[in-house]
Amino acid sequence: MEKYLDILEIAIYGSAVALILIGLYGALTKKSLIKIVLGLSIMDSGIHLMMIALGYLKGGTAPIFSKGFENSADQMVDPIPQALVLTAIVIGFGVTAVALSLVIRLYRHHDTLRIDEIKNLKW
Amino acid sequence: MIFLITVLLILLLMVGAAIYAIVQKDLLFAVIASGVISLILSILFLILQAPDVALTEAAIGVALTTIIFIITIRNTVRYEDERNKKKKQKNVKKLAK
Amino acid sequence: MVGSPVLFVAIPLLAAFLIPLMGMIWKEFVRIIPGLVLAYMLVLSVSLIIYIQSHGTIVEVISGWGPPVGINLVFSPFSGALTTLMTFLGLLVWLYSHKFKRNVDYEPAKKYFILLMLMVTGSVGMVLTGDLFNMFVFIEIVSISGYGLTSFFVRRDSAEAAFKFLLMGAFASSFLLIGIMIIYTQLGTLNMAEIAQRMPQMDYHMKVFSLIFILVAIGVEAETFPLNGWAPDVYTQAPGPISAAMSGIVVKAAVYANIRIIYTMYDLQGAYEYLLIIGLITFIVAETAALKQERLKRMLAYSSIGQMGLAMIAFGIGTKEGVYAALFLMFSHAIIKSLLFFSGSYLVYNKTSKYIKHVNGMGKYLPITAFLFTLGAFAIIGLPPFMGFWSKLALLSAAADSNLVILVAVILVVSIVEAVYYLRVVNRIFFFKKRANTKPEKPTINAMIAMLSLAAIVLVIGFYPDLVTGLIERAADDLMDKGRYIGEILSKN
Amino acid sequence: MKKYIVLGLLAVLGYYLMSIFLLVDFGLPHFAHGVKDVYLSSSKNILKVSNAVTAIVVNFRGFDTLGEVTVLFLSATAMSGILYKKRHDIGERSILFPASSIIRSGAKMLFPSITLLGIYVFIHGHLSPGGGFQGGTIIATGFLLMLLTYQNYSVSHNRLVWVESVAGMLFVIIGLAGYFMKGSFLENVLPVGELNDLFSGGVIGIIYVLVGFKVAAELIGIIYTILHEKG
Numbered sequence: 001m002e003k004y005l006d007i008l009e010i011a012i013y014g015s016a017v018a019l020i021l022i023g024l025y026g027a028l029t030k031k032s033l034i035k036i037v038l039g040l041s042i043m044d045s046g047i048h049l050m051m052i053a054l055g056y057l058k059g060g061t062a063p064i065f066s067k068g069f070e071n072s073a074d075q076m077v078d079p080i081p082q083a084l085v086l087t088a089i090v091i092g093f094g095v096t097a098v099a100l101s102l103v104i105r106l107y108r109h110h111d112t113l114r115i116d117e118i119k120n121l122k123w
Numbered sequence: 124m125i126f127l128i129t130v131l132l133i134l135l136l137m138v139g140a141a142i143y144a145i146v147q148k149d150l151l152f153a154v155i156a157s158g159v160i161s162l163i164l165s166i167l168f169l170i171l172q173a174p175d176v177a178l179t180e181a182a183i184g185v186a187l188t189t190i191i192f193i194i195t196i197r198n199t200v201r202y203e204d205e206r207n208k209k210k211k212q213k214n215v216k217k218l219a220k
Numbered sequence: 221m222v223g224s225p226v227l228f229v230a231i232p233l234l235a236a237f238l239i240p241l242m243g244m245i246w247k248e249f250v251r252i253i254p255g256l257v258l259a260y261m262l263v264l265s266v267s268l269i270i271y272i273q274s275h276g277t278i279v280e281v282i283s284g285w286g287p288p289v290g291i292n293l294v295f296s297p298f299s300g301a302l303t304t305l306m307t308f309l310g311l312l313v314w315l316y317s318h319k320f321k322r323n324v325d326y327e328p329a330k331k332y333f334i335l336l337m338l339m340v341t342g343s344v345g346m347v348l349t350g351d352l353f354n355m356f357v358f359i360e361i362v363s364i365s366g367y368g369l370t371s372f373f374v375r376r377d378s379a380e381a382a383f384k385f386l387l388m389g390a391f392a393s394s395f396l397l398i399g400i401m402i403i404y405t406q407l408g409t410l411n412m413a414e415i416a417q418r419m420p421q422m423d424y425h426m427k428v429f430s431l432i433f434i435l436v437a438i439g440v441e442a443e444t445f446p447l448n449g450w451a452p453d454v455y456t457q458a459p460g461p462i463s464a465a466m467s468g469i470v471v472k473a474a475v476y477a478n479i480r481i482i483y484t485m486y487d488l489q490g491a492y493e494y495l496l497i498i499g500l501i502t503f504i505v506a507e508t509a510a511l512k513q514e515r516l517k518r519m520l521a522y523s524s525i526g527q528m529g530l531a532m533i534a535f536g537i538g539t540k541e542g543v544y545a546a547l548f549l550m551f552s553h554a555i556i557k558s559l560l561f562f563s564g565s566y567l568v569y570n571k572t573s574k575y576i577k578h579v580n581g582m583g584k585y586l587p588i589t590a591f592l593f594t595l596g597a598f599a600i601i602g603l604p605p606f607m608g609f610w611s612k613l614a615l616l617s618a619a620a621d622s623n624l625v626i627l628v629a630v631i632l633v634v635s636i637v638e639a640v641y642y643l644r645v646v647n648r649i650f651f652f653k654k655r656a657n658t659k660p661e662k663p664t665i666n667a668m669i670a671m672l673s674l675a676a677i678v679l680v681i682g683f684y685p686d687l688v689t690g691l692i693e694r695a696a697d698d699l700m701d702k703g704r705y706i707g708e709i710l711s712k713n
Numbered sequence: 714m715k716k717y718i719v720l721g722l723l724a725v726l727g728y729y730l731m732s733i734f735l736l737v738d739f740g741l742p743h744f745a746h747g748v749k750d751v752y753l754s755s756s757k758n759i760l761k762v763s764n765a766v767t768a769i770v771v772n773f774r775g776f777d778t779l780g781e782v783t784v785l786f787l788s789a790t791a792m793s794g795i796l797y798k799k800r801h802d803i804g805e806r807s808i809l810f811p812a813s814s815i816i817r818s819g820a821k822m823l824f825p826s827i828t829l830l831g832i833y834v835f836i837h838g839h840l841s842p843g844g845g846f847q848g849g850t851i852i853a854t855g856f857l858l859m860l861l862t863y864q865n866y867s868v869s870h871n872r873l874v875w876v877e878s879v880a881g882m883l884f885v886i887i888g889l890a891g892y893f894m895k896g897s898f899l900e901n902v903l904p905v906g907e908l909n910d911l912f913s914g915g916v917i918g919i920i921y922v923l924v925g926f927k928v929a930a931e932l933i934g935i936i937y938t939i940l941h942e943k944g
Contacts, residue, residue, distance in 0.1 A: 008740075038192070100191055244871070
C-alpha cells in the first residue's frame, strides 16, 4: 500500500513538473506568438495540478458535507488549494484572453506571427 | 492496481499531449492537444477529490480557452512557420494570372 | 472612526461596475466619476492617516473572521503613507489626462478611465492587504490593467510592448503561485503575520526556494535588475500619464510588497545583502544604459529603474536610517518622476518616436513646461535646494554610518553619470535651435495644474523637509518593528 | 544555441522543483494546525454551508472572489480596448465552419438544457459541487454554441453590460451591507438556516448566483468581442 502511494506521488508530481517545464520551454523557444501563449497556458495547467495534488489526503473525500454520507472533517481533502485553484483558473483565462487579443492586434499591424519578424523594439 | 495503471496511463497521455502541443507545427492540432490536456486534467481533479475545480477546468479549459485559441488561429495564420498569409495569397493570385 | 480601509477597494469597484451604466445616460460621467472616486480615496487616506496618529494601526477584518482565518487589511503608518502618496498621484494622473487627445472618443475614454482607476485601486490593495494570496489577486488586477493601458495607442508599437509586459507578468504570476503553495504546504496558512510568526518552523531549503520564487515574481513588477526588460518599452509606448502612473504607483506598490516580504515575513540572514547587491547592479546598469538612450521617455524609464535600485540599496543597508532613506527616496522619486514624465511628454508631444533631439529649442515655445522639466531634472540629480537632495543625503549618511564607504563612492560616481544625461537634455531644451519639423503643443489647463502642483511640492519640501520627515520616520519605525506588526494583527482575533 | 541554454536552465529548474516537492509527502497531512480545520468546522457549524469550497470562496476569502470577478471585468474591458477600431462598424463574425442542419437543430435543442444546467449548478453552489464560476462558464458555453452555429444569432451588447454591471454592483452592495450592519465587509447579514437546505448559508447563495450571472455575461462578452474580429 505504501509503495502504491509512492508511485502515485512520483507520477503526479512528475507530470505536473513536466507540464510546467514543457510549457516554459515552449514559451521561451518557440517563434510563433500563439505557441508562446499556448505554452503559458500549459504551464498554468501544470501549476494547478501541482496545487491540487499538494492538498490531497489519502482516502479523503471531497470537502462536501452531504446528507446520508456523514464523514468527519479530518477525513476530507484540503479545501483551500481548491479554492485558490478556482481563482487561479479564472484569472489565467483572463490573461490568456488579453494575450490572444494582443496577438490579433500584432497580426493586424505586422501581418505575421513570427516573433523574430516583429522586432521594432529591442527584445 | 487497475486504478493505478489507469492513472499512470492518463498521466502519460497528458504529458504526451503536452509535448505534441509544443512540437506540432500545425497550430490547430496543437490547440486541440492542449484541450486534451485540460480534459485529462479535469478527470485528474475528480480523482484527487476536487469536483469543483474539475467542473471549472472542464468548462473553461476545454471549451472556452480552446475556442478562443481557434478563433485567433482563424483570424491569423494556421501554421507555425507561415510567414505571411496575405503576401502569399497575392503571389498565388499573380501566378494564376 | 472616519472610514475604513476596506472602502479603498469597495468604492472604486462599485464605481467601476457603475460607470458603463452611467455612461449610457451622460457620456461625461465616464470621465468625472473616476476623478471623484480618486479624490474620495485621497480624502479617506488623509483622514485615516490623521486618525492613526493617535489611535495606532487599523487592522480591518473582512467577512467577520479574525486574521489567521479571514483576509485582513492593514493600515499602518508605513502602508498608510504609501497609500496617500499613491492616491494623490492617481488623482493628478486623472487630472492630467482628463482632456486627453484621443479621449474625445467615448469608448476608448471609458476603457482608459476604468483601467486607470482600477490600476490605482489594485496598487492600493497590494499595499494594504495582509494576505499573501490576496496580494496575488491584486497583482493580477494591476498587471491586466497595465497591459490594457500600455496598448492604448493604436498607432504606435504599443501592442508589442504590452505583449512583452504580459509575457513577463504571466511568468511572474505562475512563479508567485508556486511560491505561495510551498509556503502553504509547510505552514498551513496564508496570512502574512502568521507566516512571519511560524517562519522559524520551516525547513531551510523550503524557505530559500519559496523566497526565490516570490522575489522573482514580485521583482518583475518592482523592476529589479534582470527582470526589468519590459519597463523601457512600456514606458516609451504607453501614454505619458500612464508612464508616470507606472513608475509612481505600480512600482512603489511592488517595492512595498518586496520589502514587506523580506523584512517581515522571512528571517533569512543573507536577504539584506541580496537587496544591497541587486540594488547596486540595477542602479549601475540602468544609469549607464540611460546615458546612451536616444529617446526621451526611454531615458526617463532607465532613470526610474535606477532610482528604484537606489531605494533597494537603502533598504539593503538594513539599519533604521537606511529604511528612512529608502522611504524618503521612494517618496521623492514618485513625485519628481511624475513631474518629469508629465512635462517631458509635452516636450515631445507631436512625434511618435519621441527622440531626445525633438526637444531642441522648446524652451522658447513652451517656457513653463520646459522650466518645470528643468526643475524636475535638477531635483532628481540631487541639487541642493530641491527635494531630491534631502533623500540622497539621507541615503549617503545612512551608508556612511554603516561604514560602507565604497557604496558612498559608487553612488556619488553614478550620480555624476545621472547628472550628465539630464543636463544634456536641459541643454538641448534651452540652447539649441528648434528643428523644422517639430511642432510645440501647449499643455491643457488641467495638465498645467497637475504639473504645477507637483512642482510646488518639490520646491516646498526642498525648503522645509521637516513637513514629511516625521511621517516617514514613523513609517520606518513601523517597518522595522516586526514583532509589533505580528502582534497587532494576530491580537485582532 | 538558445534551445540548449533553455533546456539546461529548465533541467536545473525541474531538478529543484522535483526535489522540493518530493519532500512534501503526497496524500498525508503536511502541517500540524493550519487554517484548514477552522474552515471546515465553521463552514459546517457556523455558516451551515455543505460545500466547504464554496464557503471559502464566497465567505472566508470572499475578497479574493471580488478581486477575481474584477480581473475578468478588466480583461473584458482591456480586450475590447485593445481590439478597438476607429470605424464604428464591427467586422463580420468569423465563421469557423458552415453548420449543417443537424448541428443547427441539435444546437437549438441543446441550448436550453445547457442553460438550465448552468443555472442549476450555480443555484446549488453551496450544496453540491459547482457554483458561480462553474455555472457561469457553462452558460457561456451554451451561448458559444449558438454563436458558432447560427451566423445571425446575436446577443445585445447593452443587455450584457446591464447584467454584468448590476450583478457586480449588487455583490459590492451586499458586501457593504455587511460592513454597515455587522461591522465587516462581506459579513453574513441573513439567517443561516439549516445544513443541506436550499436556503442555507445566508448571503452565500445569493452572492454565488450574482457571481454566476456576472461571470456568464463577462465570458460571453469576451467571446463576442474576439468572434467579431476580422483578421
